[in-house]
Amino acid sequence: MKLRDGMWNTAPGLHVEYAEEVYNIEVIERGLRLLCPTRKILTRGDTLNRPTITISIEAVMDGVLSVEMVHWEGARAKGPNFELFPGGRPEVQPVVTRHERGTTIASGSLAATVSSEPHTFNIQFHEVAISSCNSSSSSSNSRNAANSRGIVGRTLTSLGTRSVGFAYRPAPTSPLETEDLRGLDHHLFVQTDLSVGESVHGLGERFGAFNKVGQTVQLWNADGGTSSEQAYKNVSFWLSSRGYGVFIDTPERVELEVGSERCSRVETSVAGQRLRWFVLNGPTPRQVLRRYAVLTGLPSALPAWSFGLWLTTSFTTDYDEATVQGFLGGMRERGIAVDVFHFDCFWMRAFAWTDFVFDAARFPDPAGQITRLKAAGLCRKVSVWINPYIAQHGAAFAHAAREGYLLRRTNGDVWQWDMWQAGMALVDFTNPAACTWYADCLNRLFDLGVDCLKTDFGERIPWRDVRWHDPSVDPARMHNYYAFLYNRVVYEALEARFGPGQGVLFARAACAGTQRFPLQWGGDCESTPAAMAESLRGGLSLGLSGFGYWSVDIGGFEGSPPPWIYKRWVAFGLLCSHSRLHGSNSYRVPWLIDGDDRSEQGCTATLARWSALKNRLMPYLLAQARRTTTTGLPLSLRATCIEFPDDPTSWYLDRQFFVGDSLLVAPVFDESGEVEFYLPKGRWTSFFTNQVRTGPGWFRERHSFASLPLYVRENTILVLGSVVARARNAIYDYSADAEIVLYDVQPGCRAEVVDSSGSEAGVLEIGQDGTLTGTEALTGAWQVRRDSRELDDSVAEHGIESLD
Incomplete structure (x- = not known):
């Protein structure tokens, strides 16, 4: 959200109020509360007709501070909210000190100092200096001593002049107009300083430039492919090359101007009256990601078979039991081991997705077929495609609508549209009964021999004219957060059936915290070298957003890859943490790409070589995956930084x-x-x-x-x-x-x-x-x-x- 028209003017149609000074500092249980008027208070009269912003800075855990900004405290704090500290909250002892430079709140290795200079607004986030303290002291005592003397370590970022505030659009001509906010948009914003040469990374699976400085980024899940500014996995966390991270604690739409309005600042803005964010100290990316994982959750363990080669039917291709048998038999004849075979959407009947029923015309005996495939050693596990949308022509729709399991419009109608599937509705995962019903549907698939699930979609979540089962839910906040609920329900059903560490998803949509339910893949890429590079950038950015595992459609999803692209993508894809051959309207078995089953440079030989190499790397991969579950570091793709x-x-x-x-x-x-x-x-x-x-x-x-x-x-x-x-x-x-x-x-x-x-x-x-x-x-x-x-x-x- 651009606030300014250049350096000097406010953006047209906008009214902006900035925190101009820290008028009062109150010590609270875990830190400080700052009263910040939007004008310098030079006389008592300046306190009249003057908005304020309240800023609370609190110690959260060692190296982490939270910052909450509020304009009007009386606004309801609606959900949903990210689940913080799912593994338990570490203890930290806040240390508040006053000194000649100002007031400091320290949380272990990280501190914030509020300037004591009169009529100013300046907050520095900095490391706690310990080098000048007595070396015989403990680390925590040394830091406390340093703080008591006002000793500041390396500054990470700052909030300077006109960096915190709120904005109305359109600009009201009188404060009286804010009596009725229905015609006004209200946004809170914060602008953290960027240092010279600082770069910014993460913010989910983003396919554009790796360094986000200079970009405008909207965190709003969308089904936009891999060649646009949209993203399936918007994660409100970014990592700085300066050795810190910032987590924005809201699932609603977040707009960021990353050095794209004020070139020396990262601006974060959200609609509403509250904005909470966290500063996480490093100083290394490993330490930042570890702290972020404690805050939002570690990636779960995955079974060894999931790291092997996955083969799918592709999307709109024509296939039945004989096709599947032929593909898997052909792979074995060519010396290529398939660990997982995946049935994409058309395992169900057209117009009936997602009713969890195999198309009887093409798969008359799904349980028997799956048993035969496994018994013959053609694959170890079987996956099927699902999504959270229920088409009205499937058997599941009438039952789900009658029982109240589907999202409703504000007038009480079931929310439906004809995009994707005719009369499609959406499962309401804020309804516990709907979650139980959906898990029961999945269990019927497990009874047939299905071992894992591709949880597709989950991005196109309506937020206007809808009412969720949970009345505390704000539809705008549910848009991104829905991906978390959807994947959690499926993951927990898998673990309940197969045991801890045995749940495997292949998910497309995500938000902060969804890394707990692995794994994720990169979505619909084209069959071009540029799309392969886009996908790589997306995987790197997701890895810097707390996600441990990632995959890609080898060969590209859209289009038919030329043999050379397929072979180069095979080499790339078999060195990702997880490896899947998948396409849209063309198959991805190698002999149909180039018709070459003999040449050592052909597609078949290339796939055989690289899949064998990955299997050879399995002792190393599994050992590294163990570390992912305790550190939060990505297994692959892991950025060099x-x-x-x-x-x-x-x-x-x-x-x-x-x-x-x-x-x-x-x-x-x-x-x-x-x-x-x-x-x-x-x-x-x-x-x-x-x-x-x-x-x-x-x-x-x-x-x-x-x-x-x-x-x-x-x-x-x-x-x-x-x-x-x-x-x-x-x-x-x-x-x-x-x-x-x-x-x-x-x-x-x-x-x-x-x-x-x-x-x-x-x-x-x-x-x-x-x-x-x-x-x-x-x-x-x-x-x-x-x-x-x-x-x-x-x-x-x-x-x-x-x-x-």
Whole structure:
């Protein structure tokens, strides 16, 4: 929301009031409450006919402060609200001190100082200095002592002159007009300072420029594909290259001007009378993301089979039981293991979505078919497509409407429209009975042998002329939050049936907190190299928004990919945390892309090679996934800035990513196979050739379809499955069938060994004498190697050429 017309004028049609000074500071239980009039109070008369803004700054947990701004306290605080501290709230002791610089509230390592200069408005958020304190003191005591003397650590951001306020549109000509707000929009806003060179990242799965400075961003879930400013997953959290994060604690529409109005500020505005946000200290991205995960929830664990290859029917293609059998049989004949087979929308009858009933004409015996597929070893698990919309021609509609399970208009009618499905209605997940009914419908699918669910849609949620079952709910706040409720109901049904850590979603819509219900995928991308790059940027941004796992439609969803794009996308997609072949109106089995079943550079051989590599990486992937559930760090795609935050270049790298802590990947986007990538400081070894490169620096290579830049970080113990026949699935005995590869290891270097459930089986470590210890965790035939070259491949077959 742009408040100004340039530097000097207010935007047309807008009336803006700014907090001009801190008139009074009150110490409250967990911090400070500031009374901030919208005019400097120089005489008693200045207090008349003068609006105020109340700002409460409170200690939340170590390194986290909340800031709540209120114009009119009497406005109802309607829901829904994000679920904060789902794992329990840590204790913190607020420390309030007064000193010559002002008043400071400290929450562990983070503090806010309100300036004591008369008739000013200035609040600094800064680290708590401890270096000047007695080194014999405890950390907390040192920080307290520092605060008592007014010692300020590094400033993270500030609220300066005219940075907090509210605005009316249209501009009232008299305060009397605010007696009736029905014709006025009221917005609260805050503008935090940007430092020179500071970049901003996150805000959900955004497909535009990685650094958001210069962008106008609306956090409002929309079904807009991957090539626009709209996003399926709007997350009200952003991460700064300066070592802090900001979480905006509201699911309603949030408008941000990220250096796009005031070039040196990030402006956040929301409709209403309240705005609460949190500042999270780092100083590293890892620490910021960890604190954010405590605040909104950690990603849950996923079973090992979910990391294997997923194959789908695609969307509008023609398929039946014979088609499915043919595709899975063809994959096995070609040495490609499929762990999950997915039935997309048309497993149900046309015009009857979502009634949870298989189309009997095409699938006369769904339970028997699923049993046969699994028994034949053609796939390990089965997924089906669902969404929260109920078409009126399906069997479920009449029952759900009669029982009050569907969203209603304000006049009492069931809300319906003809977009997507004829007479489509929406399940009201604010109704506990509706949640129970929906979960019962899912259980009938589980009875047929379905193991996991693609929770599609959930973005087009009406907010005008609707009434939710829960009367405390504000429809505008439900628009984004609906994705959380929808995915939670499905995830909890899965875990109730299959057990903790066994629930698997494939979700498209999300908001803050939905990372607790994995996993998410990137939505409808085109079959172009530009769309592959868009998807990569979306995955990186989502990973910097607290989400641990992410997938993409390999080959692109819209259109039919040329063979070269399909093969490059296969290499990219098989190095994402989760890997799914999916399209819209064309199949994604490799032999139908190029008709080439023989060439080592064909689509079939390429898919076989990369799926085998991912299965070989499973011991490493599962060990890293364990860390995701305790740290909140993305497994893949992980932005380079998480691993190398002190390297300024890392904050601009949007064409490469990390898989876990140790593997750097640079997908190829050019038909020629040429690729340019950046290696941060250190020694990096090519996984395929063992060539060692030393960073920091940019490098150029040309790759065949059998490779891409995949570099292993120095001081890495990489646990791999041994090279075996390519048809192996993602699950096998990782501790009994392993290769241990050492890359420039130093004493103290560690790696976890996990079993097929993802549980830790032991720890490998390099001792002070350079020997490998902990090998008793390896129970079968295993070997230690100091290079990673595939035993059955040569460098020439990978076709890697340095262009430096």
